[in-house]
Amino acid sequence: MPFPSLPRALARAPASLRVISGATLLAILIPGPLALADAEHEAPPALAVPARPRVAVHSDRYEIVAVREAPDRLRLWLDRIEGNVPVGDARLELVLEEEAFSALPEADGTYLLDSPRLARTGRPFDLVFSVTGGPEGDDLLAGTLPALPAPDPHAGPFEDRWHAAREWLAHQPWLVAGGGALLGLAAGLGLAGLGLAGRRRRPRRAALAATLVLLALLPTLPARAGEGHDHDEAAPPAGSAAVDAPARLPDGRVFLPKVSQRLLEVRTMTLRDAAASRTVTMVGRIVADPNRGGVAQSLAGGRIALPEAGLPRLGQAVRRGEVLAVVEPAIPVADQTTIAERSGDLGQQIATAEARLARARNLAASGAGTRVSVIDTEIELEGLRRRRALLAQNRVAPEVIRAPADGVVASARAVAGQVVAAQDVLFQIVDPAGLWVEALVFVGDAAMDLRGATASVRGSPPMRLALQGFGRAVQQGATLAQFRVVEPMAGLSLGQPVTVVAEVAEPIRGLVLPRAAVVRAPNGEQVVWRHLKPEIFAAAPVRIEPLDAARVLVAAGLAAGERVVVQGAGLVNQVR
Structure with missing residues (x-):
């Protein structure tokens, strides 16, 4: 067996060859774990900084x-x-x-x-x-x-093969998995050579052969230049994909390049000390001017009939006195019986009067009667005929509903064939240029001297109001105040809720800002974005007091002379 002869071969080899063989084996086996360690290591994220000089x-x-x-x-x-x-x-x-x-x-x-x-x-x-x-x-x-970076004068052909090997293996997981088999094969070949040489009693040649086999594997590892000397042409140069994107800096400030500022239409203003007035906020609703509108009602009730021009539609402009609808009165059965009896009685009286008139005329013609009796009978007959005509007219004459004022139809509750009762509101006419606001004023605020007021609907610019008067009847701690809308905006509806902000005559001084400049930070604080540098913005927590529907007074957090964002603050606040 070749493997048992390895210890004897290494033992008989010179010390220098044993050291070379051991160092070579370690050099082959070490890069694998190092590559795995490099693969597990992740570079820290780069800080958000401007990409271009x-x-x-x-x-x-x-x-x-x-x-x-x-x-x-x-x-x-x-x-x-x-x-x-x-x-x-x-x-x-x-x-x-x-x-x-x-x-x-x-x-x-x-x-x-x-x-x-x-x-x-x-x-x-x-x-x-x-x-x-x-x-x-x-x-x-x-x-x-800033200056352009100078080319690196130390860039050259120097290559660190072991660094390249570790880096290359870190990006080749499939090779790391199979690296054990490759190293085992190389070690096996070296050990086999040692074993064969050991049997032939040639320890020096065996150790040298194993060393040469291991060294021969080194050139097969991929090589890259050392750190700072990478010349891979496929890698893009630094900064080639540089993009100046909005980013939140580590200290909480926001880097917003000029190209983004113009795209988002960010606008600023310089804070200055100014005089302002304290305000009170009230809840109100839109009502019609009592002198420029009205309602159309039926006096007796009946069934709705179509007029010649048809029923008016919502939003249609009408003139005062224009026919809006026709109501045919309904007559009860008892009243119909009474009318029939009166009609029959009047018919009988008319017939009797006609007979008397004929006799009076004959007598007057023969000289037996006078002309006065003829005239009296004619007058009586004419009166009876008018009474019968009025009775017939009241029985079938419809009620005409007319517009009480110039304006537009704000509400319509009439349909052809509908039966309505007396005093039912069929139409409401409103003049869009004559609208008022009714607001609830608490007793303490009613004693203040209000100098001016504005009203705002959610998502719309404020409207200027003119105070008309206060009510004197207190209900649940509040009374009514009426304001005239100086320039009503389009699309207002009766009963629409509004927020009324009235100025108090007592003046105060401070920093005045538009409401759009104040936004909510992620922690819930009210902040205003300061424009520190041309492309740097910082959030400043503030305490504010409302002035009117569009302005606030900065009570704390800012100083005069600072530039703050008054348009686009919400977009700057969303940069992460």
Whole structure:
């Protein structure tokens, strides 16, 4: 057997050959576990930082962000400080190494500069930006553009085969699984050679043969350059897929590139101390102006009949006095019997009066009667005929329902053939330009001197109100206050709930913000996003008090002079 002769062969071999053989075996067996360890190790995630070199500068008028799109190309964004509004029609020049270059405006509102001087590596560039013809006047800004990295002078043919082997095995799990069989085969061949040589009493040659077999396997391992000297052409260069994406930085701030700010229409304002008024908030609803609308009702009731123009539809404009519907009165059976009796009695009286009139005329013609008796009989007969006509008319004449005022039909409860009772509301007419708001005012607020008020429907801009008066009847601790809507918005409906915010005459001073600037952080706090740098935003917890339907007063958390986001704050708050 060849394997039992291995100890004797190694024992008879010189010490140098025994050391070489042992080191070679260890070198073959060690890369497998190391490769598995490398495969299990995962690189830590990279921090969210801007992907492309850039320079961001600002003054009290403008802010400029210049991004290196290519080694010899700069893309520039020019915005106003007040409002963060893009400026695309100004003249923008750059002074680079004491030479002026003009940045050309693009269709998307940015500027582009191409210069081969920008491709120089090894040192940063001091840039001076000149803005002329802008909405805020002329201005000068200065900044430093980071240098391009210089090529690595130490890159060469040096290769670390063991590092490459471990790295290669870490990405070849199928080979790691089968590596034991391959190493076993190599060891078996070496041991077989030792055994055969041991039988022939040639220990030196046996040990040397085993060493040479193991060393012959080393060139078959794939080789890569050492760390920092990788020349694999298939791997993309660093930064080739660089994208400036919005990201939440480790300290909680948000990096929002200019291209994203313009896409999201982020707008800012500078906080200034201003005078404002305290407010009270009330719950109200939309009602009709009592002088510019009304209801159409039936006095006696009956059955609805169609007028000549048909029944009006919802939202249809009508004029005062226009016929809306016709109600045919219903006569009970008892009343019908009474009417029939009266009609028969009147018929009999008319017939008697006609006979008397004929006799009176004959007597007057023969000279036996007078003309006065004829006239009296004619008058009596005419009265009886009018009474019969009125009785017949009241029996069949319908009731005409007319519009009480100019406006539109807000509600309609009439259908052809419908039977309605007396005082039923059939139509409600509203003038869209004459709407009021009724709000519940508690006793303590009713004593305040209200100077102005606004009303808002959820998701709509506020409407200005004019106070009309307070009610004097208190019900459950509140009374009614009526306001006239100065400029009603389209689509308001009667009874629609609104939020009324009324100003108190007592003035206060502070920082005033739009309500849209205040958003909720993930922890539930109310925050306002500050614009620290051209592309950096930070959240500031604030305490606010409502002023009206569109404004709030900052009680704590911000200071005058800070720039805050007033449009798009919710989108900035969602960046993760």
